[in-house]
Amino acid sequence: MQTIWKGAINFGLVNVPVKMYTATEDNDISMKMLHKDYNVPIHYAKTCVKCKEEVEWSDVVKGYEYEPGHYVTFDNKEMDALASSASREIQILDFVDLEEIDPIYYQKTYYLAPEKSGMHAYSLLLEALVATNKIGVANVTIRSKSSLAAIRAVDGVLSMVTMHYAEEIRARELIPNLPKKAKINERELDMAKMLIEQLSAKFEPDKYKDEYRERMLAAIEDKVEGKDVKLAPEEKKNNVIDLMDALKASLKQSKIEPAKKTAEAKKMAKTHKKKAGA
Numbered sequence: 001m002q003t004i005w006k007g008a009i010n011f012g013l014v015n016v017p018v019k020m021y022t023a024t025e026d027n028d029i030s031m032k033m034l035h036k037d038y039n040v041p042i043h044y045a046k047t048c049v050k051c052k053e054e055v056e057w058s059d060v061v062k063g064y065e066y067e068p069g070h071y072v073t074f075d076n077k078e079m080d081a082l083a084s085s086a087s088r089e090i091q092i093l094d095f096v097d098l099e100e101i102d103p104i105y106y107q108k109t110y111y112l113a114p115e116k117s118g119m120h121a122y123s124l125l126l127e128a129l130v131a132t133n134k135i136g137v138a139n140v141t142i143r144s145k146s147s148l149a150a151i152r153a154v155d156g157v158l159s160m161v162t163m164h165y166a167e168e169i170r171a172r173e174l175i176p177n178l179p180k181k182a183k184i185n186e187r188e189l190d191m192a193k194m195l196i197e198q199l200s201a202k203f204e205p206d207k208y209k210d211e212y213r214e215r216m217l218a219a220i221e222d223k224v225e226g227k228d229v230k231l232a233p234e235e236k237k238n239n240v241i242d243l244m245d246a247l248k249a250s251l252k253q254s255k256i257e258p259a260k261k262t263a264e265a266k267k268m269a270k271t272h273k274k275k276a277g278a
Contacts, residue, residue, distance in 0.1 A: 001021040001022075001111075002021070003019045003020065003021060004020055004021065004022060004110075004142075005019070005020035005110075005142055006018075006019050006020070006088070006115075007020075007088035007089055007090060008088065008089055008090070008118075009089075009090045009092065009112070009125065009136075009138070009151065009158075010089055010090065010091050010092065011092035011125070011136060014121060014124075014125070015118075015121065016114070016118050016121040016122050016125055017114065017115035017117055017118035017121075018090070018112040018113060018114055018115060018118065018122065018158070019112070019113050019114075019115060020110050020111070020112055020113075020142075020160070021110060021111045021112075021113065022108075022109075022110055022111075023109040023110055023111045023159065024108070024109055027210065027213060028213075029213060029216050029217065029220070046060070061073045061074065061075055062074045062075075062079065079144055089140075090112075090138045090139075090140045090149065090151065090160065091138055091139045091140075092136040092137070092138045092151060093136075093137050093138060093139060094136070094137045095132070095134040095135065095136050095137070096134065096135060096137055097133070097134065097135075098133070098134075098135050098152065101135075101150065101163075104164075104169060105148070105163040105164050105169065106150070106161050106162075106163055107147070107161065107162040107163060107164060108161070108162050109159060109160070109161045110159065110160045110161075110162075111157055111158075111159060111160075112151075112157070112158040112159065112160055113157075122158065125158065126153050126156070126157075126158055129151075129152060129153040129158075130153045135150050135151060135152040136150070136151035136152075137149075137150060137151075137163075138150075138151055138160075140160070140162070142162070147162045147163060147164070147165070148162070148163035148164070148165055149161060149162050149163055150163055185244075187244070188243060188244060188247060191244070191247040191248070191251065192247060194251060195247060195250050195251055195254060198251065198254040198255070199254055218230075
């Protein structure tokens with residue numbers, strides 16, 4: 001893993017030196033933009049709208065448009081000075097219960113590992129968070145961007161999740177066409193609850209697959225080998241309009257699917273057994 005940030009967690013007068021690593025990775029399939037006549041990549045030039053010339057990176061500064069067409073600019077030294085020492089600190093402000101935070105606030109997850117000089121302090125904070133079942137709400141600056149963060153203990157590791165500030169969350173009142181308090185038919189509600197119960201399961205992240213990515217990788221392999229891409233048949237649409245009929249059909253389907261999966265699993269097990277005995 002590559003270190004993306006070094007600094008310290010501060011809570012009270014306690015200082016915990018840490019290194020930061022990304023906890024997730026992007027598995028998206030990267031496609032390049034090509035000129036269709038030659039199948040070669042195109043690139044975008046940094047062109048000045050005034051002189052129409054291409055601009056070198058050494059001549060680029062950051063600017064804020066305070067009025068249409070009018071900017072104040074900042075060079076790298078000014079940006080670094082504004083970040084100051086806060087860019088090397090994760091300053092814990094409060095400790096709260098995890099369930100108090102709405103997941104809408106969460107952004108990106110990182111792992112925090114101790115520096116050699118901070119092993120004991122790291123272990124202390126980790127154990128204290130586990131014992132109290134609390135998480136730390138902190139301020140952090142990463143790559144000149146300030147954000148809130150949640151510091152929590154996860155399977156023997158300190159984890160940090162960056163969070164939105166409250167003013168970044170859009171008010172629910174702005175959402176159009178939300179239903180008023182509707183009178184729900186009791187029978188419909190009972191069937192909806194039954195459907196939820198039948199579809200309820202223990203969360204096992206490994207069972208959820210990125211099917212689009214798998215299809216795309218298979219299509220890429222076919223193209224490389226000069227084969228035609230196999231297009232998936234269009235799914236048959238269910239034209240059930242009545243809500244009660246839709247609930248009944250869904251309940252019926254939810255009973256069929258597990259039996260189908262069990263039969264497929266048994267068939268695969270038999271196949272493996274035959275191969276093993278061959």
